[in-house]
Amino acid sequence: xxxxxxxxxxxxxxxxxxxxxxxxxxxxxxxxxxxxxxxxxxxxxxxxxxxxxxxxxxxxxxxxxxxxxxxxxxxxxxxxxxxxxxxxxxxxxxxxxxxxxxxxxxxxxxxxxxxxxxxxxxxxxxxxxxxxxxxxxxxxxxxxxxxxxxxxxxxxxxxxxxxxxxxxxxxxxxxxxxxxxxxxxxxxxxxxxxxxxxxxxxxxxxxxxxxxxxxxxxxxxxxxxxxxxxxxxxxxxxxxxxxxxxxxxxxxxxxxxxxxxxxxxxxxxxxxxxxxxxxxxxxxxxxxxxxxxxxxxxxxxxxxxxxxxxxxxxxxxxxxxxxxxxxxxxxxxxxxxxxxxxxxxxxxxxxxxxxxxxxxxx
Amino acid sequence: xxxxxxxxxxxxxxxxxxxxxxxxxxxxxxxxxxxxxxxxxxxxxxxxxxxxxxxxxxxxxxxxxxxxxxxxxxxxxxxxxxxxxxxxxxxxxxxxxxxxxxxxxxxxxxxxxxxxxxxxxxxxxxxxxxxxxxxxxxxxxxxxxxxxxxxxxxxxxxxxxxxxxxxxxxxxxxxxxxxxxxxxxxxxxxxxxxxxxxxxxxxxxxxxxxxxxxxxxxxxxxxxxxxxxxxxxxxxxxxxxxxxxxxxxxxxxxxxxxxxxxxxxxxxxxxxxxxxxxxxxxxxxxxxxxxxxxxxxxxxxxxxxxxxxxxxxxxxxxxxxxxxxxxxxxxxxx
Numbered sequence: 001x002x003x004x005x006x007x008x009x010x011x012x013x014x015x016x017x018x019x020x021x022x023x024x025x026x027x028x029x030x031x032x033x034x035x036x037x038x039x040x041x042x043x044x045x046x047x048x049x050x051x052x053x054x055x056x057x058x059x060x061x062x063x064x065x066x067x068x069x070x071x072x073x074x075x076x077x078x079x080x081x082x083x084x085x086x087x088x089x090x091x092x093x094x095x096x097x098x099x100x101x102x103x104x105x106x107x108x109x110x111x112x113x114x115x116x117x118x119x120x121x122x123x124x125x126x127x128x129x130x131x132x133x134x135x136x137x138x139x140x141x142x143x144x145x146x147x148x149x150x151x152x153x154x155x156x157x158x159x160x161x162x163x164x165x166x167x168x169x170x171x172x173x174x175x176x177x178x179x180x181x182x183x184x185x186x187x188x189x190x191x192x193x194x195x196x197x198x199x200x201x202x203x204x205x206x207x208x209x210x211x212x213x214x215x216x217x218x219x220x221x222x223x224x225x226x227x228x229x230x231x232x233x234x235x236x237x238x239x240x241x242x243x244x245x246x247x248x249x250x251x252x253x254x255x256x257x258x259x260x261x262x263x264x265x266x267x268x269x270x271x272x273x274x275x276x277x278x279x280x281x282x283x284x285x286x287x288x289x290x291x292x293x294x295x296x297x298x299x300x301x302x303x304x305x306x307x308x309x310x311x312x313x314x315x316x317x318x319x320x321x322x323x324x325x326x327x328x329x330x331x332x333x334x335x336x337x338x339x340x341x342x343x344x345x346x347x348x349x350x351x352x353x354x355x356x357x358x359x360x361x362x
Numbered sequence: 363x364x365x366x367x368x369x370x371x372x373x374x375x376x377x378x379x380x381x382x383x384x385x386x387x388x389x390x391x392x393x394x395x396x397x398x399x400x401x402x403x404x405x406x407x408x409x410x411x412x413x414x415x416x417x418x419x420x421x422x423x424x425x426x427x428x429x430x431x432x433x434x435x436x437x438x439x440x441x442x443x444x445x446x447x448x449x450x451x452x453x454x455x456x457x458x459x460x461x462x463x464x465x466x467x468x469x470x471x472x473x474x475x476x477x478x479x480x481x482x483x484x485x486x487x488x489x490x491x492x493x494x495x496x497x498x499x500x501x502x503x504x505x506x507x508x509x510x511x512x513x514x515x516x517x518x519x520x521x522x523x524x525x526x527x528x529x530x531x532x533x534x535x536x537x538x539x540x541x542x543x544x545x546x547x548x549x550x551x552x553x554x555x556x557x558x559x560x561x562x563x564x565x566x567x568x569x570x571x572x573x574x575x576x577x578x579x580x581x582x583x584x585x586x587x588x589x590x591x592x593x594x595x596x597x598x599x600x601x602x603x604x605x606x607x608x609x610x611x612x613x614x615x616x617x618x619x620x621x622x623x624x625x626x627x628x629x630x631x632x633x634x635x636x637x638x639x640x641x642x643x644x645x646x647x648x649x650x651x652x653x654x655x656x657x658x659x660x661x662x663x664x665x666x667x668x669x670x671x672x673x674x675x676x677x678x679x680x681x682x683x684x685x686x687x688x689x690x691x692x693x694x695x696x
Contacts, residue, residue, distance in 0.1 A: 060543045060545050060546075061513075061514065061543050178405075179405065207405075208404045208405045208570040209404070209570050209571070209572070209611060209614045209615050209616075210404050210610065210611060210614045211404070211405070212614070213614035213615075213632070214632075217629050217632055220629060235543045235544050235545070236544050236616070237544060237618075238544070238616040238617075238618050239616050241616075241618035242616055242617075242618060242620075242625055262622070265618060275545065276544070276545055279544050279545045279547065279548055280544055280547075280548075280573060280574075281548075281573040281574055281576065281577040282573065282617075282618075283572060283573040283576070283600070283612070283615050283616075283617050284600075284601060284617065290548045290552070290577065291548060291549075291552070292544075292545050292546060292547065292548035292549045292552075293545040294549065296513060296515075
């Protein structure tokens with residue numbers, strides 16, 4: 001367990017900035033949906049996931065966050081295609097896996113055992129015509145062919161028990177479970193082969209607040225117990241502020257801001273992040289000005305000139321419409337700006353407002 | 363001014379092989395011109411059934427619904443008039459618009475049935491007027507589009523425009539933003555708020571989101587398993603919840619203002635209480651059938667007296683809760 005960042009994720013990031021224990025690293029990943037006008041849904045995204053942390057990815061519908069999740073797990077299907085980039089996985093046991101180079105058989109072994117996924121709609125992720133017992137058995141029959149049916153059964157019961165469902169319900173069909181229970185089952189299935197990474201795509205969006213809270217608590221408890229890392233994708237920034245250690249904000253297929261959640265919450269640097277933070281009322285605080293982020297994201301099948309957020313940005317100034325900003329450390333000097341490259345330990349923002357180059361023209 | 367008054371509304375659903383389920387049990391509420399009443403509660407608490415009964419999409423088993431002090435009536439002109447005056451905005455703008463028809467068609471039809479019946483060129487003007495009022499401009503462009511060409515937020519604006527077409531006095535908004543992105547939600551809620559003021563509407567805002575309920579309504583009603591368990595001014599109910607269930611709701615809502623240490627502490631407390639709970643479902647079914655407080659099996663303050671149905675008691679001036687905790691003699695004898 002040493003070297004894990006389970007308990008004090010933010011603290012340890014400060015203590016060991018030089019060598020964070022990276023488990024998954026995506027570099028300059030781009031995804032296109034082919035067609036007459038190809039849609040560049042993910043554009044040059046670089047990010048890293050550290051062992052034991054929760055990395056939040058926030059953004060509106062259509063910003064590419066789910067496409068990115070599918071790219072990380074190599075679940076893209078035509079017309080979606082990963083056009084460039086690399087994804088490297090470093091296992092707990094020291095294995096280095098080039099995810100994009102995996103052949104079909106190796107890919108099948110990689111998915112679910114190393115990295116698994118929790119989908120938004122639990123009803124669609126579960127098969128409505130087979131019992132939970134069958135669905136768990138299917139996983140083990142494929143991935144652990146030498147398990148006996150008794151072993152499969154007892155393991156399935158264990159998993160149900162672990163996510164807080166009475167194991168006696170193993171013969172139930174999905175329609176006999178409530179929405180929250182179905183989502184628990186989907187989480188249990190994602191954990192069936194003890195993966196090191198679980199990618200969660202809007203795992204609580206269809207649930208009401210009390211159940212959402214239960215699921216979030218459950219994920220947090222299981223993560224502390226089993227030590228897996230989570231990529232948590234949602235449009236609900238208020239939820240990510242509570243649950244994630246680090247946060248990436250996506251807009252128009254790009255990461256526009258990236259850093260420790262606490263920093264983003266207290267001092268968001270990108271106007272889009274600031275807009276998202278203004279988009280939800282504070283439950284207990286004073287009434288404040290609430291306006292959301294007016295306008296809509298750009299058409300990703302067109303070439304984007306300048307900053308993609310400029311048309312919606314209240315701070316847009318001259319360079320924003322001409323030059324695309326690069327991800328850089330908002331506090332660094334001009335010389336130290338490396339632009340979208342390797343070192344992503346600290347905090348990054350893609351905005352001309354924080355670029356000393358453009359200070360005079362403001 | 364009160365426009366819609368509901369007394370003792372009860373809706374029951376038949377179940378195969380089980381006694382009837384009381385989805386809404388003796389609910390009373392009043393909607394006033396220019397005011398928003400928020401109805402909050404978890405999935406299955408009966409919120410949407412209330413909306414369906416008020417929209418007369420289902421006939422309640424008991425209770426009275428009075429529009430401007432007149433009962434709905436059982437058909438003919440009175441019912442048509444009621445339906446025109448009480449309009450609904452549904453949760454899912456992907457399901458509530460017909461994919462085969464243009465926006466223009468969606469708005470034209472209710473306009474043709476409205477009292478002043480615009481015709482010909484005037485009808486087009488009226489459609490454009492509606493689109494402009496929900497900030498979809500240029501209206502001519504939007505009128506020609508079909509739902510698949512619109513974003514979720516734009517679809518919901520069309521759904522709102524359609525609800526406004528027959529010039530209603532009451533708007534029932536059933537989770538109008540829960541299917542939308544967080545960044546769009548406020549715009550839709552601000553729009554509903556503006557329309558309410560401009561058009562003197564009475565608004566029922568059904569939601570499970572306490573934060574927006576607090577900010578966009580003057581009063582909040584909390585439902586739990588078919589009953590109203592708390593009712594009062596929004597700030598009172600959400601900042602100083604009286605009923606233990608409302609306290610649970612308030613503690614479950616995301617609250618990014620809290621520090622990580624506070625969050626971790628709250629999480630530990632919740633996990634501990636949950637671990638001590640028995641099988642949820644069996645317990646839920648049991649609690650629905652017997653005569654006691656429906657929340658008592660999940661309630662940390664449950665007492666002996668909770669085995670009998672609690673009355674609606676005053677927690678603070680204008681603020682009521684259906685809970686024995688507000689009966690002094692019950693608390694003293696516990």
